[in-house]
Amino acid sequence: MEIIKWCKDFESGIEAFDEEHKTLIKTINQVYTLMREGKREDAKKILIDTVVTYADKHFKHEEEVMERYNYPKEKLENHKKMHKFFVRYLVDTLLPEIEKGDDRKFNEALNFIIGWLIMHIKNMDVNGYGKWFKERGIEVPDKMVEI
Secondary structure (H helix, E strand, C coil), rough: CCCCCCCHHHHHCCCHHHHHHHHHHHHHHHHHHHHHCHHHHHHHHHHHHHHHHHHHHHHHHHHHHHHHHHCHHHHHHHHHHHHHHHHHHHHHHHHHHHHHHCHHEEEEEEEHHHHHHHHHHHHHHHHHHHHHHHCCCCCCCCCCCCC
């Protein structure tokens, strides 16, 4: 079962990033499916071991590409702050409680990830760097980051 469905509104125009976003969404859907099947421990393991780690790799990839193509410094710094907030909130605030067995924090983390990711992709990625790269005719030849 999918809690997030990929749609055209999520397309940034940068193939590698769109594929990375799809991987994140697929993994979040996997966590959600495991939860619905009552496999909460498996879901937690994937959330902790895969979603957070992969998101961090993806964020570093986006930032490196934006720097490489001289994305405006103020926008880049704001983008980095959003990425850092996402990782820090999960790693410092929610994951320690999840690892202690707090199911409410696990649900909170999943809801946070879903809401944040949708907002971030649409506002910061598609309407941010996606639009900026498209307006300048810049094609990014990078390959996606693997899990």
